[in-house]
Amino acid sequence: MKVLIVYAHQESQSFNAALLARSVEVLTAHGHEVRISDLYAMNFDPVATAGDFGERRFPDRLQYDREQKHNYQRGTLSEDIAGEIEKLFWCDMLILQFPLWWFSVPAIMKGWLDRVFVNGAVYGSGRRYDTGGLNGRRAMVVTSTAAYPGMCAADGLVGALDVILWPIQNGALAYAGCNVLPPFVSWSVNFVDEATRRRYLDEYGARLAQIETTEPLFFHPLGDFGPDWRLRPEVAARAVGQGKPTTA
């Protein structure tokens, strides 16, 4: 497979850097091609502005998503965005690797989603979920946190992991058409010993060895929803966002 890793950590001596190195090693050993968007190293600009557009369909009032579509179609998006879109459509699998900050991605990665997941390419004109622009691709969240696993259990202090990751896994990755594999989380990295960190690296490697066959998480396809945008009466909720009970 062709794997794109979008990576957000500032520190080359970090545990996240070790995870990244391990992933390249394992993926390459398994015959996958790997490209990396190292957002800090690229000095990636996360702020969506009018400067992202070489042309304006609506010059008087910026409507960011509509200009995304217009400029994508005309090939007039800014160079940094166009370069990331090229990588995105090159890949068969997208890995988002980041430390969990405020129960979400760091700003530099949020801006990668805001600016690179463009209307007209990744979604739009009714295309989303199983008809999304990244349809057929796999995706995976790889994150680290100071939290202990119990804190993200089904009834944990900060909330169930599948609720915390809903906006990223469902709202961005599944919405765009990806089959989302279960996340890989390195727990309480600030507090564990070196042996545990080594175990995390091995576990991550084992997960990556199976990316072609791992069963994706379930998110409801478009056809499960009625014209009122709610689950059809005969469809049972199978994802937390639609009312399935939280899981550990």
Place this chain on the structure above:
Amino acid sequence: MKVLIVYAHQESQSFNAALLARSVEVLTAHGHEVRISDLYAMNFDPVATAGDFGERRFPDRLQYDREQKHNYQRGTLSEDIAGEIEKLFWCDMLILQFPLWWFSVPAIMKGWLDRVFVNGAVYGSGRRYDTGGLNGRRAMVVTSTAAYPGMCAADGLVGALDVILWPIQNGALAYAGCNVLPPFVSWSVNFVDEATRRRYLDEYGARLAQIETTEPLFFHPLGDFGPDWRLRPEVAARAVGQGKPTTA
């Protein structure tokens, strides 16, 4: 009350700009003091880097949250961060106003949280939720979306609103100690007519007229959790992150 509005929209002709203007008008008319952090106008830098710290406790390897605490205590955080922290502790109520992008805040606002909600001030050393650093303050999410209300219903296409907003409302605002008021959402703004937009402005004004008495959302206090960080057996889940059914 002293109200800080953190605002993230690039376009002065936008509906969000109209909402902001209305909020200043209504809040001032009700005797509240208002300050605004207009992140785009300030050219706020959302990217957390080593440059945020005048001193380093751990010069060899950047550990962002530990340096936040160290530099907050020493008064050596970068000027832009220190200025925002001053506003944050000045206020009795924090409003985050933004268009919902990928079911979260735009990157420029995520960076405001990443850099301004610092360890040692807003949380840390066990202080969080009802013991968080912003304890006693109120907070509110004010957002706009292209989505129709049904899409964010209890079983809606993109997921229940309380699940979508969990990382912001629980993970950031409640975690930091705020009492979080119900969010104000302007629905399907791209598609509604001018009369509906005017109605949204009036409804927002009416909500702001009651900020001192509005009942906050419920999030579990620290005491509801056992030493395993999970709800004590005798405590029923009353928030979606801990397993309460989703609501429209």
